[in-house]
Amino acid sequence: YPATYGAPPAANDPMWGYFTAIAGQDGEVDSEELQRCLTQAGFTGSYSPFSLDTCRIMIAMLDRDYTGKMGFNEFKDLFTALNSWKQNFMMYDQDRSGTVEPHEMSQAIGAMGYRISPQALNGIVKRYSKNGRIFFDDYVACCVKLRALTENFRRRDTMQQGSVNFQYDDFILCTMAI
Amino acid sequence: YPATYGAPPAANDPMWGYFTAIAGQDGEVDSEELQRCLTQAGFTGSYSPFSLDTCRIMIAMLDRDYTGKMGFNEFKDLFTALNSWKQNFMMYDQDRSGTVEPHEMSQAIGAMGYRISPQALNGIVKRYSKNGRIFFDDYVACCVKLRALTENFRRRDTMQQGSVNFQYDDFILCTMAI
Ligand SMILES: [Ca+2]
Numbered sequence A, B: 001y002p003a004t005y006g007a008p009p010a011a012n013d014p015m016w017g018y019f020t021a022i023a024g025q026d027g028e029v030d031s032e033e034l035q036r037c038l039t040q041a042g043f044t045g046s047y048s049p050f051s052l053d054t055c056r057i058m059i060a061m062l063d064r065d066y067t068g069k070m071g072f073n074e075f076k077d078l079f080t081a082l083n084s085w086k087q088n089f090m091m092y093d094q095d096r097s098g099t100v101e102p103h104e105m106s107q108a109i110g111a112m113g114y115r116i117s118p119q120a121l122n123g124i125v126k127r128y129s130k131n132g133r134i135f136f137d138d139y140v141a142c143c144v145k146l147r148a149l150t151e152n153f154r155r156r157d158t159m160q161q162g163s164v165n166f167q168y169d170d171f172i173l174c175t176m177a178i
């Protein structure tokens, strides 16, 4: 393909133009830019738009160098994850009330492959509920945090033993940003 | 003191009447009740009211039985903590712009006695900034999380060695609710 020789591989990607428009001059997407983009793209549809806080943890989930911004590949990863969480949520929210039940959220977390005790699941579901139901924004915030914390844990669990020895500073670093 | 014999000790506390009015029928304060109470009491003053998310983590910080609600003693503990964080914030925000600088927040965290590496501090401060400045709501959210995560860590660090061996489920339980 001599015509694209030397061009960045992303330039052929249909999402590239979209990304650069959102990212602006610095070529990366921060939480305000992400919130604007998800709102304008109508991603949340009839559900309430994502809060800035949820957008921040979306970025923190992928932001290994702690800049608070996302490059193109992270941006694509995020969209893939968001789309699957949305499909998941809509499957449970069949009447489009915008909320799912606590037991449905527990089921969903199990179906994503997480092995979490009933006690922990119960704590999680309560934390993300409002009046006993879970809204889309909180559902996504929960999925983002669970994925980010699990990845942070796994990356340190090199022997795959299900346990990690954390130094205080590292524990704070990998939990405070999420 | 025979007159108060048999009465709950809280009944003599000037904050008791206030607490029961907020708590309502179930005798405990949940995040919506807390948000209303802090807003109506004018706690945030000229600063923006606390978001519901910040109120949730305030409760999670003290909620060891994972009910999502606070009893009277937790309620008083929270007010003590909030008052000291507010004084702290106002000391740095001398022009009452409602924000403090990143380096001031780093200083404040150090002054609270936390020993955190520059790298972790930098990550924390970025996470709670908007356009390079920290608003009161985010400042408090950061203080709440830092205290809660540090307490969760310390409670497990029985030998006080600065390191804790976490099982995955316990790691998720003590970080997802915060
Ligand atoms: Ca940008």
Ligand SMILES: [Ca+2]
Residues within 6 Å of the ligand: B022, B023, B024, B025, B026, B027, B028, B029, B030, B033
């Ligand atoms: Ca109540």
Ligand SMILES: [Ca+2]
Residues within 6 Å of the ligand: B063, B064, B065, B066, B067, B068, B069, B070, B071
């Ligand atoms: Ca409780």
